[in-house]
Amino acid sequence: MRRKVIAGNWKMNMLPNETIEFIEKFSPLVKDTENEVILCVPYTDLFYALLNVQGTNIKIGAQNMHYEEKGAYTGEVSAKMLKSIGVEYVIIGHSERRQYFNETDETVNKKIKTAFENELKPIVCVGETLEEKEANKTEKIITEQVELALEGLSNEQVEKTIIAYEPIWAIGTGKTATAEDANNSIKAIRNKIAEIYGENVAEKVIIQYGGSVKSSNAKELFEMSDIDGGLVGGASLKVEEFEKIVNFNK
């Protein structure tokens, strides 16, 4: 059985004092969950978050990193820097980075490899635009993105990769994919992984859904056969809301 992994993506929100306050209120509410709980916070909150989740079941992730080990890349943060302070996860290839910051399938692939070399666990985002969805290209787009993202990885690395299927038209719009559509898209991703890396590997890969997940739809989504939890944006900024999402099966 795959575990459910529920990650909050705070995007460019929350200051250190808000981070500390959030974790103080949130951690007792999720301490008994069997689900894995991750908070992906801005770089400037990482250290405060890491200090404040000590002794809890909450894991901390970053939202991006550079693929080079080090060097003259002003303003960038390396995998080793993240690892050195205790970060465990890193979101790679979020659609907002693909859209606004020139992230490509190629840089996503390089970043995943660098993340693994530094023992960080990548949460890799894929998803189609509204235009692509309306042209019935969802499956083709997302399976291609997954194939290119994972190119050159070992079976062992693929097993450890978390994939987040996030339809772009569902992000921050209040529109959610139906549980059935989301499950079918995620099945298509799993089938593609099975085709390349084998059934055994595909059965182990955690594939989340993301896009307007809230407490009112989390249960329906996360109970589908192939949806292994969620990557949650807006709703992860509110303690009461995110707590309900994490505790969807309690």
Ligand code: 13P
């Ligand atoms: P929302 O939950 O705000 O739609 O954002 C989803 C997302 O982009 C998570 O990475």
